[in-house]
Amino acid sequence: MDFKIAATSAAISLCALAGSAQAQTSVLISQRNLSFDAALQAATTALETCRKNGFRVTVTVLDRGGRTRVVLHDDNVSPHTLENSLRKAYTSLTFRIPSGDMGKRIAANPTATSPLLLDKVTSAQGALPIKAGADIVGSIGVSGAPGGDKDEVCAQTGIDKIAAGLN
CATH class of the missing domain: 3.30.450.150 (Haem-degrading domain)
Structure with a gap:
């Protein structure tokens, strides 16, 4: 039972990290523009x-x-x-x-x-x-x-x- 809770907790943490990383990479964008x-x-x-x-x-x-x-x-x-x-x-x-x-x-x-x-x-x-x-x-x-x-x-x-x- 403790193993299932730990595994579920780890999976949730990984999903949160992945979502956080995704949000961080899309905060700023680079664009080419005319000088x-x-x-x-x-x-x-x-x-x-x-x-x-x-x-x-x-x-x-x-x-x-x-x-x-x-x-x-x-x-x-x-x-x-x-x-x-x-x-x-x-x-x-x-x-x-x-x-x-x-x-x-x-x-x-x-x-x-x-x-x-x-x-x-x-x-x-x-x-x-x-x-x-x-x-x-x-x-x-x-x-x-x-x-x-x-x-x-x-x-x-x-x-x-x-x-x-x-x-």
């Missing part, structure tokens, strides 16, 4: 590319948590591009897709518009997720060129500029 310097390089490159193409734009770069890292608002750009570049970047980050793909999803299934009811979500093209391997570490949104396809080209050049550091 300020990388965000600034990507934004600057995107802005310069749009300028070379004859467009004045606003560029917004978000980190993996959706926090704004950089906003560049060029001279003589409409004020709405500030919000639009943020919404594009936010959509790309949270849905892990180019922002224009949201528009394609909704066009393919017009009854699935509920994501557009969320704050800061848009179906406008012009933002891309920034990936380090399989991890999304941020996003870049551009607004102001005459068409989201042109905004997206500028965003891609920003990502290309920092690509070597993402691997």
Whole structure:
């Protein structure tokens, strides 16, 4: 009888230790994130590319948590591009897709518009997720060129500029 009690007590203790160890390992996590310097390089490159193409734009770069890292608002750009570049970047980050793909999803299934009811979500093209391997570490949104396809080209050049550091 004493042996059964001791064995049961030992089993309970082991389970408690295992549960405790499990809880301790999941208290903190490490995540890769976009540095300020990388965000600034990507934004600057995107802005310069749009300028070379004859467009004045606003560029917004978000980190993996959706926090704004950089906003560049060029001279003589409409004020709405500030919000639009943020919404594009936010959509790309949270849905892990180019922002224009949201528009394609909704066009393919017009009854699935509920994501557009969320704050800061848009179906406008012009933002891309920034990936380090399989991890999304941020996003870049551009607004102001005459068409989201042109905004997206500028965003891609920003990502290309920092690509070597993402691997």
